[in-house]
Amino acid sequence: MFDPAQLARIRARLIEKKVTGPCPRCAHPEFVVLDRVANPSLYDDLEDPTFSSITIPSIVTACSRCGFLSLHAIGTLGFLVNGKIVI
Numbered sequence: 001m002f003d004p005a006q007l008a009r010i011r012a013r014l015i016e017k018k019v020t021g022p023c024p025r026c027a028h029p030e031f032v033v034l035d036r037v038a039n040p041s042l043y044d045d046l047e048d049p050t051f052s053s054i055t056i057p058s059i060v061t062a063c064s065r066c067g068f069l070s071l072h073a074i075g076t077l078g079f080l081v082n083g084k085i086v087i
């Protein structure tokens with residue numbers, strides 16, 4: 001789980017990167033940063049999509065009104081250092 005200081009750094013980084021637009025579904029301007037990492041997988045083999053060694057550690061934001069979820073790659077946000085999450 002992220003602590004309050006980490007959540008504040010994540011919010012600041014999103015703002016720094018101009019991730020400030022409204023919700024794409026309901027146009028609400030406010031979002032929350034969830035306190036855990038999502039790790040979606042990419043699959044190469046469409047015949048057997050049961051295992052993947054490729055994942056994208058991600059920050060999850062949720063629209064405060066409708067709950068629409070967005071993922072932001074932790075690496076692109078600059079929080080992945082030598083394969084470790086450093087926030």
Ligand SMILES: [Zn+2]
Nearest residue numbers: 023026063066
């Ligand atoms: Zn929304």
